[in-house]
Amino acid sequence: MLLDLDFDVGTRDLRPAGLSAEAERQVERFLFAEARLLDERRFEAWLALWTEDGMYWMPRRPQQESPYDHISLFWDDAMLRRVRVRRLDHPRNWSQQPPTRAVRLVGNVTIDGLDDGGNLVVSSVLQVTEWRRELRHLAARVTHKLAGVAAGGWQIRLKRVDLVQCDAVLDNLEVYL
Amino acid sequence: MSLSDLDLAALVRPDSVHKRVYTDPEIFALEMERIYGQAWIYVGHESQVPQVGDYCTARIGDQHVILVRDTDGGVHVLYNRCAHKGAKLVAADEGNVGKSFRCPYHAWTYRLDGSHLGAPLKNGFAGTCFDPADPAFSLRPLARVSAYRGFVFASQAADGPDLATFLGGAVTSLDNFCDRSPLGKVEVAGGVFRVLQRSNWKVFYENLHDTMHARVTHESSVAAAREEAKALGGMPFELHIMDGNGEPYEFWEKLELRAYDNGHGYMEGIFNPGAAERDPLARAHFATLEAAYGAERAREILGMNRHNTILYGSGSPHTVFQQFRVIRPLAVDRTLVEIQVFRLKGAPEGVFRRALLYANIINSPGSNVMPDDVEVYARCQEGNGTDGGDWISLHRYLGTDREVPGGMVSTNGTSELPMRNQFKAWRRYMAGEAAAGRGLHVA
Known part of the structure; x- marks a missing residue:
């Protein structure tokens, strides 16, 4: 089961990454490109950005330490990511008719360092303006753990989305932020 | 437009129900009185308030209430309203108030069972009918509170079946x-x-x-x-x-x-x-x-x-x-x-x-x-x-x-x-x- 995983969600006790300015710029462009795939609902291409063991996590409460002893708004592995995308693409996905349209603004991108597993930990701020029947504004601190690819570039091992309204009364959240 | 009991009864047939029961704000207001003002409604679970002074808040129909753990180990369900100016005493979903409630507006205080504890500068009430023993100057409890294996329910009506009878099968x-x-x-x-x-x-x-x-x-x-x-x-x-x-x-x-x-x-x-x-x-x-x-x-x-x-x-x-x-x-x-x-x-x-x-x-x-x-x-x-x-x-x-x-x-x-x-x-x-x-x- 998903809550029996041994997955390191920790983003503290990091060591310096020592990235060049050009490498940092590359990371930033990676986050922009990821956001754009979601804006354009190009979900298959978005799925391909992930490591096979990668986790998408949206905690339910501020400073949530763990997904194992507390509920989460999302705690999706590769299987559940594929299931969600299959549903979003299904012709009878009633709650996506009309679909959610959104634009994402990614800013304040900061390289925090490397974790024990050698993943690059990157912090950013996400502003999402979403439209489905009415306008909704979502904002989050996002923490990515990126795994380097041998051929160059990055894959997502963890995307932690800390919504500012994580513990509020919420409408449906169906699409990844 | 106002509704008589007869009007309301006519909205429910054996095989169908009139759409007004879902859309009419006047009916909703009556439901708050006649259903939520009377039935046993779940407030919360005793485990949400393990320690003395622990509280959590809930809505019983259109009423804001507080579930709180008292010093004697019992729990109370109180309306979330100070007896002075009516301010809500607690605003968070849950927390701990210590040994008593204290209103953030004028510091009227209440014991954990809701009874009046104190108000500043008591001399100012001399010659008035202010009386700490009068329930009007305490937090009002809901009419009935009952727990079934830790699940706490409250009823705003003084009379009616007990909780287990109400829940039936x-x-x-x-x-x-x-x-x-x-x-x-x-x-x-x-x-x-x-x-x-x-x-x-x-x-x-x-x-x-x-x-x-x-x-x-x-x-x-x-x-x-x-x-x-x-x-x-x-x-x-x-x-x-x-x-x-x-x-x-x-x-x-x-x-x-x-x-x-x-x-x-x-x-x-x-x-x-x-x-x-x-x-x-x-x-x-x-x-x-x-x-x-x-x-x-x-x-x-x-x-x-x-x-x-x-x-x-x-x-x-x-x-x-x-x-x-x-x-x-x-x-x-x-x-x-x-x-x-x-x-x-x-x-x-x-x-x-x-x-x-x-x-x-x-x-x-x-x-x-x-x-x-x-x-x-x-x-x-x-x-x-x-x-x-x-x-x-x-x-x-x-x-x-x-x-x-x-x-x-x-x-x-x-x-x-x-x-x-x-x-x-x-x-x-x-x-x-x-x-x-x-x-x-x-x-």
């Missing part, structure tokens, strides 16, 4: 909920989801035992889970609980729906937790129950495989996966659903993790399953706002349900018995003896 679900712990005890743990539905509160209650909607409304999540299972060559628990909605009509027809007085009921289980592939967890859970109660009783407890239970006015406990979807009406077209998750004390930790996982996948605002429910409820709300027709059909298997002690049972699991049963209770609350007995007259 549905109380066996609360028993089974707790019996699944080898200690017979459960606690709220792991957080609470709060989801907004843009629809009338009754729509959700009707959906809880609506077996005809599952494979239609949830077609997209069923298909997604099945395609994924096919690609994987297996059906892990996470997919199994999405797949369940896709059972064919013949499956639903064989289920048994129980309907009890006051709108309550339960549905025989649709998910068999032991059916998930390679589930050593059920065996480990069984072993703890066997040690506590013996094998026969343990089999009986885990064999009670109920899906949704309905406690009308309070919400829907789910015994097998330890959730309680608490239903709080906000307005005629707005409903808040609070999803509590429980730990079975003394059971293997994996059972709790499975409850968390079930909550994440089924009851989170980020669920792949629930959004389609919430969508169709909102469409009912919007559709019933049109002039396209006046009546909602409750015809399915009318006249075929059988009587059992204290209630009815369906002969076909797609019967709309639960909805008819809820509206039978609604009509009695709103227009029957119950309303007349409280001396309420709508001018």
